Amino acid sequence: MNDKSNLWDFVASHWEKLLGQTGQHIGLTFMSISLAIIIGVPTGILISRKRNLSPPILGFAGVLQTIPSLALLGLLIPVLGIGAKPAIAALFLYGLLPIIRNTYTGITNIDPEIKEAASGLGMSYRQSLLKVELPLAMPVILAGIRIATIVNVGVATLAAYIAAGGLGEFIFGGISLNNTTMMLAGAIPAAILALLFDFVLSRLQKIRFRKIAGIFSIMAAIVLLSGFYIIPSIDRSKLLAGFTPEFMGRADGYVGLKQVYGLNIPTVVINDAVMYKAIYEKKLDVVSGYGTDGRIDAYQLVSLEDDRKIFPPYYAAPIIKEQTLRRFPELEPVLNLLAGRINDSIMTSLNYQVDYKHREPADVAREFLEKQNLYKPPRPVRKNTIRIGSKVFDEQYILASLYTQLIRGYTDLDVSPKTGLGGTKICFDALMNDQIDLYPEYTGTGLTVMLQADSATVRRLGADKEAVYDYVQTAFNEQYQVKWLKPVGFNNTYAVMMRKEDVQRLGIRTISDLSGYLNVQK
Numbered sequence: 001m002n003d004k005s006n007l008w009d010f011v012a013s014h015w016e017k018l019l020g021q022t023g024q025h026i027g028l029t030f031m032s033i034s035l036a037i038i039i040g041v042p043t044g045i046l047i048s049r050k051r052n053l054s055p056p057i058l059g060f061a062g063v064l065q066t067i068p069s070l071a072l073l074g075l076l077i078p079v080l081g082i083g084a085k086p087a088i089a090a091l092f093l094y095g096l097l098p099i100i101r102n103t104y105t106g107i108t109n110i111d112p113e114i115k116e117a118a119s120g121l122g123m124s125y126r127q128s129l130l131k132v133e134l135p136l137a138m139p140v141i142l143a144g145i146r147i148a149t150i151v152n153v154g155v156a157t158l159a160a161y162i163a164a165g166g167l168g169e170f171i172f173g174g175i176s177l178n179n180t181t182m183m184l185a186g187a188i189p190a191a192i193l194a195l196l197f198d199f200v201l202s203r204l205q206k207i208r209f210r211k212i213a214g215i216f217s218i219m220a221a222i223v224l225l226s227g228f229y230i231i232p233s234i235d236r237s238k239l240l241a242g243f244t245p246e247f248m249g250r251a252d253g254y255v256g257l258k259q260v261y262g263l264n265i266p267t268v269v270i271n272d273a274v275m276y277k278a279i280y281e282k283k284l285d286v287v288s289g290y291g292t293d294g295r296i297d298a299y300q301l302v303s304l305e306d307d308r309k310i311f312p313p314y315y316a317a318p319i320i321k322e323q324t325l326r327r328f329p330e331l332e333p334v335l336n337l338l339a340g341r342i343n344d345s346i347m348t349s350l351n352y353q354v355d356y357k358h359r360e361p362a363d364v365a366r367e368f369l370e371k372q373n374l375y376k377p378p379r380p381v382r383k384n385t386i387r388i389g390s391k392v393f394d395e396q397y398i399l400a401s402l403y404t405q406l407i408r409g410y411t412d413l414d415v416s417p418k419t420g421l422g423g424t425k426i427c428f429d430a431l432m433n434d435q436i437d438l439y440p441e442y443t444g445t446g447l448t449v450m451l452q453a454d455s456a457t458v459r460r461l462g463a464d465k466e467a468v469y470d471y472v473q474t475a476f477n478e479q480y481q482v483k484w485l486k487p488v489g490f491n492n493t494y495a496v497m498m499r500k501e502d503v504q505r506l507g508i509r510t511i512s513d514l515s516g517y518l519n520v521q522k
Contacts, residue, residue: 006181014170014185022189024165028084028156029193032091033149040096041141044103045129054104061097069094069155073162074274082242082270082278087156087164094155095148102144106137139205146201153194157186160245163268163278169245173269176246176423177449238521239285242270242278246423247288251455252448252494254288256310261515272393276301279499286514289497292344292395292490294352302503303495305510311494312458313465314444315487316395318403322481324437328386332485334410335403335438337374339486347395347490354394361394365401376409383412389427389436390419395492399440424449432480442492446472446484465491 011018047054067075069090076086110133118128134141160168167186174183247253248269257263265286270278278284280299289296291303291314318335325332342350346368353364369375388403390396397419404415418436421427424445430436447453447461447468461467465487473484496511508514 007184010181010185018170018185018189021165021167021169021186022193024159025153025156025167025190025193028087028091028159028164028166029149029152029197032088032152032156033095033145035088035092036095036099036148037145039092040099040144041103043096044100044141045107047100048104048107051108058097058101058104061100064093065097069158070161073158077162077274077277081281082163082274082283083268084159084164086162087159087166091152091155091159095152098144098147098151099141100144102140102147103137106140107133109140110136139207142201142205146198146205149197149201150194153190153197157190160269161271162274163242163270165269169248169269172423173245173249175425176244177249177425179249179425182249239265239518240283241265241267241286241288242275242284243267243288244272244275245269247494250448251458252311252444257496257511260308260310261511263511263515263518265514265518279497282499285498285502287497289495290395290492291495292347292351292492294348294350294355294394296348296497298352298356300500301497302500303497304503304508304514306493306495307510307512309463312444312447312461313463313468313491314442314493315465315469315489315491316399316440316442317469317487318399318438318485319431319441319446319476319482320438320485321431321434322477322483325483328384328411328413330411330413331386331407331438334406336486337406337410338402338488340489341372341374342368342489344490347488347492350398351395354398361397362401362405365398365405369402369405375405378405378408379410379412381412381414383414385414385416386438387416387418387436389421389430389439390417391424391427391439392420392422396440399488403438403440431482440488441484443468443472443484443487444493446476451475451479 043057047057064072072090072093073086076089080086080089114132114136115128118132123131156166157168157171159166160172167190170182170186171190174180174186243254248267249255254263254267268284270284272288272290275284275287276289276293276295276299279287279301287301289301289303295301296303320331320335350364350368353359354361366375386407388400388407390400400417400419404417407413407415418430421430421436421439424441427436427439427441428450431439443465448458451472453461453471457471461471469484469487476482476484496514498508498514503509506517508517
């Protein structure tokens, strides 16, 4: 009952944004499907007439379907930038195969005697196609459109990663923030849309189309639905911010920036991997970053001073269940070998090697351990396996690799890396559900996301790293029976970043300066 109440309260307080995201989701889906119909149906007709073209065209469309959606978006961004264009292009490509294939199948499976009868009545090729073949093939064609539409409703959630909007903003924000209510607020409408479109198109499949006008009416309706998505008109004479889904919903993120600094800036939601490149290519002007990210210097970015101290300390440390430590007591001293060894500049350098130089995290980790005289070759495995998790960014891969090599070198335990688990919620849920045994976490995340400390507590603890660490260590032990081991040493706190050239040109050094500049520009 409480979960339902929380969901209802959330929807009631965010209904305008939810309505806008639903409209964007519908528009993204049907704009891409409209393009897929415009290209796919004629292509299907073409290969039904020229059968020798069907294998390469269907094969090519099939290959497009096999490309992972995030990878396809990544391939399109350098060409089309961020926002609606690459999202619509990716969804269009995903929708091609079922529409082309079903158009081809629907026409080629028509009884040859019917085609001969049409020819015998003196119908031309065009008349036979429009008056006989397409109406008869329409249920099969609609089945392809139905499949493409349902697939695209799901894939369209990924549009939020590249600042194209849609229901994915709530879904990914909820995953990152350990907020099931927010996640459901995006997932439930997406599921309802998929079921609704599936039902409507399944009804249309059962209609016997005798005139081509009815077919074009359906196509026109689909095109009309694409009008739900209005590509935002962004005034690029003003600064534009790109923030991750997690940063948008956090008290120590955009929520805090608005409350404490009065920051009011046009904002798009974007994945952090895309965000850095977007600001480097001047598609964004302000981004939410991480203090030890290796791309800061590489992309000539500057972190603005958090002069009102809304970002708590984010000191990294491994967290592990108490029962795991009791079972494997040799783990704690080995994991603590890294304690205090990696400061901010060292972590930034390690991240640079992976983020920008594209080196393997395991190689970077081993090189660091060798310099610290900590590396030992793996021992013969005689005991159980420890499962190490990580979130889906390079710093976490490096930390997971460091712990993996230490455990293998200093104990008889084997390690099974479970890296790239996504955001905070996924990693922590995996730990609590005994899917992993440990993973590196940050004190600020523990404070604001998992413990969801109130604003008074956050202000009281302030920037005191020891106080924040002691608080999360005690609270995690009491609530979850999870232990925070000793911090590694670096503080990967949130940061608001701009290009160095803009900071120098506009004279902005602090977040307060940015807020003041934006107020003057209104």
